[in-house]
Amino acid sequence: MHDDNVYTEETLFLDVILPVPIPQAFTYRVPRDLNELVVVGARVIVSFGKNRVMTGLISSIHNKAPQNYKAKYIDEILDESPIISSHQLWLFQWMADYYLCNVGEVMNIALPSGLKVSSQSRIQINPTFDSPELLSAEEVEFLNTLEKNDSLSYDELKKFLGDIDIAKFVKSLISKHAVILYDAVKEKYSPKKLKKVRLKRVYEGQEEILNLIESLEKSSKQQEVIMTYVQLIPFHELHEKNQVGITKKDLLDLGVSPSSYKTLIEKGILEEYELTVSRFGEIRKDELQGIHLSDVQERVSNELLEKLGETNTVLLHGVTGSGKTEIYIDLIKKALDNGVQVLMLLPEIALTTQIVNRLRKVFGDAMGVYHSKFSDNERVEVWKGVLEDRYSFVVGVRSAVFLPFENLGLIIIDEEHESSYKQYDPAPRYHARDTAIMLAHKVGAKVILGSATPSIESYYQAKEGKYGLVNLSERFGDAQLPKVELANIREEKARQKIKSDFGSTLQAAISQNIEKHEQTIIFQNRRGYAPYLNCEECNWIGSCHQCSVSLTYHYKEHLLICHYCGHKEKTPHLCPTCGSGKIKSVGIGTEKIEDDLNVLYPEAKIIRMDLDTTRSKNAYQQIIGEVESGGVDILVGTQMVSKGLDFDKVSLVGVFDADRMIYFPDFRSGERAFQMLTQVSGRAGRKEKPGRVIIQTNSPTHPLLKMVIDNDYHGFYDKEIIERERYNYPPFSRLIRVTTKHVDKTLSHAAAGTLAQRLASKLSKERILGPEKALVERVRNQYIFEVWIKLEKNKLNIAATKAFIREQITEMSADKKYKSVRFVPDVDVV
Numbered sequence: 001m002h003d004d005n006v007y008t009e010e011t012l013f014l015d016v017i018l019p020v021p022i023p024q025a026f027t028y029r030v031p032r033d034l035n036e037l038v039v040v041g042a043r044v045i046v047s048f049g050k051n052r053v054m055t056g057l058i059s060s061i062h063n064k065a066p067q068n069y070k071a072k073y074i075d076e077i078l079d080e081s082p083i084i085s086s087h088q089l090w091l092f093q094w095m096a097d098y099y100l101c102n103v104g105e106v107m108n109i110a111l112p113s114g115l116k117v118s119s120q121s122r123i124q125i126n127p128t129f130d131s132p133e134l135l136s137a138e139e140v141e142f143l144n145t146l147e148k149n150d151s152l153s154y155d156e157l158k159k160f161l162g163d164i165d166i167a168k169f170v171k172s173l174i175s176k177h178a179v180i181l182y183d184a185v186k187e188k189y190s191p192k193k194l195k196k197v198r199l200k201r202v203y204e205g206q207e208e209i210l211n212l213i214e215s216l217e218k219s220s221k222q223q224e225v226i227m228t229y230v231q232l233i234p235f236h237e238l239h240e241k242n243q244v245g246i247t248k249k250d251l252l253d254l255g256v257s258p259s260s261y262k263t264l265i266e267k268g269i270l271e272e273y274e275l276t277v278s279r280f281g282e283i284r285k286d287e288l289q290g291i292h293l294s295d296v297q298e299r300v301s302n303e304l305l306e307k308l309g310e311t312n313t314v315l316l317h318g319v320t321g322s323g324k325t326e327i328y329i330d331l332i333k334k335a336l337d338n339g340v341q342v343l344m345l346l347p348e349i350a351l352t353t354q355i356v357n358r359l360r361k362v363f364g365d366a367m368g369v370y371h372s373k374f375s376d377n378e379r380v381e382v383w384k385g386v387l388e389d390r391y392s393f394v395v396g397v398r399s400a401v402f403l404p405f406e407n408l409g410l411i412i413i414d415e416e417h418e419s420s421y422k423q424y425d426p427a428p429r430y431h432a433r434d435t436a437i438m439l440a441h442k443v444g445a446k447v448i449l450g451s452a453t454p455s456i457e458s459y460y461q462a463k464e465g466k467y468g469l470v471n472l473s474e475r476f477g478d479a480q481l482p483k484v485e486l487a488n489i490r491e492e493k494a495r496q497k498i499k500s501d502f503g504s505t506l507q508a509a510i511s512q513n514i515e516k517h518e519q520t521i522i523f524q525n526r527r528g529y530a531p532y533l534n535c536e537e538c539n540w541i542g543s544c545h546q547c548s549v550s551l552t553y554h555y556k557e558h559l560l561i562c563h564y565c566g567h568k569e570k571t572p573h574l575c576p577t578c579g580s581g582k583i584k585s586v587g588i589g590t591e592k593i594e595d596d597l598n599v600l601y602p603e604a605k606i607i608r609m610d611l612d613t614t615r616s617k618n619a620y621q622q623i624i625g626e627v628e629s630g631g632v633d634i635l636v637g638t639q640m641v642s643k644g645l646d647f648d649k650v651s652l653v654g655v656f657d658a659d660r661m662i663y664f665p666d667f668r669s670g671e672r673a674f675q676m677l678t679q680v681s682g683r684a685g686r687k688e689k690p691g692r693v694i695i696q697t698n699s700p701t702h703p704l705l706k707m708v709i710d711n712d713y714h715g716f717y718d719k720e721i722i723e724r725e726r727y728n729y730p731p732f733s734r735l736i737r738v739t740t741k742h743v744d745k746t747l748s749h750a751a752a753g754t755l756a757q758r759l760a761s762k763l764s765k766e767r768i769l770g771p772e773k774a775l776v777e778r779v780r781n782q783y784i785f786e787v788w789i790k791l792e793k794n795k796l797n798i799a800a801t802k803a804f805i806r807e808q809i810t811e812m813s814a815d816k817k818y819k820s821v822r823f824v825p826d827v828d829v830v
């Protein structure tokens with residue numbers, strides 16, 4: 001026994017990172033007999049507060065007892081060795097400092113939830129219970145069951161108690177002091193098991209098996225089971241293969257009698273066992289394909305390698321369809337041959353489907369895939385795979401940057417300009433590209449950024465010589481860049497007096513394409529049927545009761561849905577204000593486009609890809625598969641269809657409405673619009689088919705559209721960078737936004753105002769903008785105000801300035817007046 005109050009040299013304390021939004025570290029004490037077992041980077045279970053149990057990560061081990069509280073003991077150690085890499089603790093801290101959040105919040109996002117344990121209520125008999133006379137007959141029966149099982153979880157109770165009100169039943173037992181409830185912790189990850197069956201070892205020999213079959217002469221059904229088994233594993237292989245056996249399912253699927261099967265198990269002739277298997281299908285080595293680069297690609301690949309010798313980060317500016325993936329593959333292979341690990345980041349799941357298929361053909365099972373549509377168990381498997389060195393190459397989305405690589409040599413960030421690399425909510429509001437570059441810098445890895453439309457920030461770094469720059473300006477093979485035309489939608493409508501929102505140019509082009517059996521993509525960055533409903537009599541507009549936005553009309557579900565808070569309501573038949581029946585939908589979403597297309601081209605097969613049609617796990621794959629197989633004439637979708645997809649037969653892309661993108665009130669809207677239009681145009685014309693792009697607009701003279709038509713990235717960049725410099729926007733400054741949220745509008749505004757003043761007092765007024773109302777002023781009844789902080793580069797000590805901002809937020813959050821206000825900092829807002 002150790003004395004709780006005496007600390008000796010041997011008393012160990014742990015600083016533990018816990019997934020809570022509180023800035024300080026939490027110190028726990030190690031029971032002496034566990035001293036030898038604690039290592040930095042391993043998980044421990046600790047109690048936190050009165051009755052919460054949590055998984056934490058050991059961030060340091062030391063002898064310093066905390067000053068102002070008595071350290072609790074840890075409850076359990078979950079790992080013998082670290083589950084994160086040595087650099088990760090550093091990265092977590094860097095992110096917390098840089099993105100103004102807490103290290104616990106970083107850990108919470110970084111670890112797949114399968115690595116965090118949950119606490120689960122279990123019940124057991126109260127050992128001091130001695131009043132059985134209080135119990136009903138049912139309760140007595142239940143206690144007998146409980147005694148046999150030691151303890152039961154709530155889920156297990158259901159099995160024993162059936163349909164009764166379990167909570168009430170248990171409550172009654174607790175009130176009689178017959179049982180006690182306690183929290184047990186349980187690992188959420190469970191490896192996938194396969195039920196397998198094999199012959200008991202004594203029957204493995206040829207003679208033995210024949211004797212066995214003979215001995216079952218009288219029970220023909222059992223004999224059949226054994227005969228079927230030896231069909232699946234032939235005699236002469238029995239000796240080597242019996243131990244592996246076959247799956248129970250395979251055997252039963254062949255129609256043998258399940259009850260005879262059971263008898264054979266009971267008799268000890270067959271035995272069942274469980275095999276832990278990978279959740280990912282396996283691919284045979286001899287099915288793997290090589291790659292063959294074109295001369296141009298070869299040259300570019302070499303140039304990239306050369307530049308990586310000079311700088312750590314290189315930007316590959318390669319037009320759509322130039323075959324950047326093949327170049328990545330070449331470089332990944334070379335890196336793997338050098339014995340280092342490789343990480344490839346992709347911005348979104350929609351994009352991963354095709355690229356992963358392509359990479360899978362080259363790398364097979366040596367490649368791990370990590371994304372958010374995977375189940376927890378699948379994610380833990382990849383995590384462990386990296387830890388145990390089964391995967392030296394992983395392709396994944398944003399959060400893959402947290403995987404526990406120990407020997408990372410190369411990070412590839414495809415479509416580096418994509419804003420979905422930035423996490424919006426919850427904290428850490430990190431940019432995966434920037435984080436990856438930081439990580440690479442720390443561990444000495446190289447970074448390749450790839451894009452047909454690089455972000456202004458990255459291109460600027462390249463021009464300044466901080467990044468290397470490699471250009472690839474031709475498409476692979478004989479493919480040409482598509483021809484982009486504008487359709488002046490206002491003029492078309494006036495001239496033709498058409499009601500439909502499809503201009504005649506686009507309509508004719510779609511008809512032609514259907515006749516030629518070629519495919520079309522129609523892009524509209526707005527889901528649902530229509531952005532709002534409007535009463536023609538009184539001008540009522542359906543809007544969300546808890547957000548300051550209109551409700552989007554969804555036709556198929558016949559619902560009005562808020563795209564900010566998810567609120568849904570039935571579509572009214574009559575105007576809720578004046579009772580008129582003249583309600584019409586205004587504006588156009590993907591669902592309406594799909595509907596209109598069905599009317600215009602009744603013979604065509606039309607498919608839609610947007611958030612609403614891709615909620616299930618395999619939805620993307622199915623839609624993309626259908627388009628690839630050629631069974632689809634028209635694919636309608638939101639920005640999901642604009643990115644990275646590569647379809648042979650798409651020869652026409654229609655942009656339904658370019659104007660909303662161009663005129664969006666944000667300093668990045670020009671950049672976004674140029675990228676989006678160029679990317680979506682890039683889907684047209686692969687392989688031998690030349691592509692055509694039709695952009696519908698009301699402002700055909702807009703200079704940005706001309707640059708899209710000319711595929712003039714440089715012209716676009718030159719113009720944009722001048723604007724950025726003039727108004728001191730990134731890359732010339734860093735932008736931090738702090739939003740305040742509260743149900744009381746005045747309070748939220750006052751909090752933002754006070755914060756702005758405090759910040760200005762030290763940072764000067766010029767650097768602070770606001771408070772301003774957010775573009776959407778109210779979401780979920782919370783009023784949102786913003787304070788913008790613009791910090792010019794190279795003049796300020798950024799780290800100290802951030803610490804100052806954090807301090808101000810912390811102080812205000814502690815102030816009685818503003819305690820209930822939420823302050824949300826977002827660094828490098830995109």
Ligand code: ADP
Pocket residue numbers: 291292293294297318319320321322323324325326476646686
């Ligand atoms: P990007 O990502 O640059 O837009 P992709 O990597 O999608 O371009 O390549 C465009 C098309 O060209 C794809 O269908 C791809 O399979 C094909 N391709 C590119 N390079 C090669 C190559 N070396 N060998 C065979 N096919 C290639």
Ligand code: ZN
Pocket residue numbers: 535536537538539540575576577578579580
């Ligand atoms: Zn009305």
Ligand code: ZN
Pocket residue numbers: 544545546547562563564565566567780
């Ligand atoms: Zn809402």
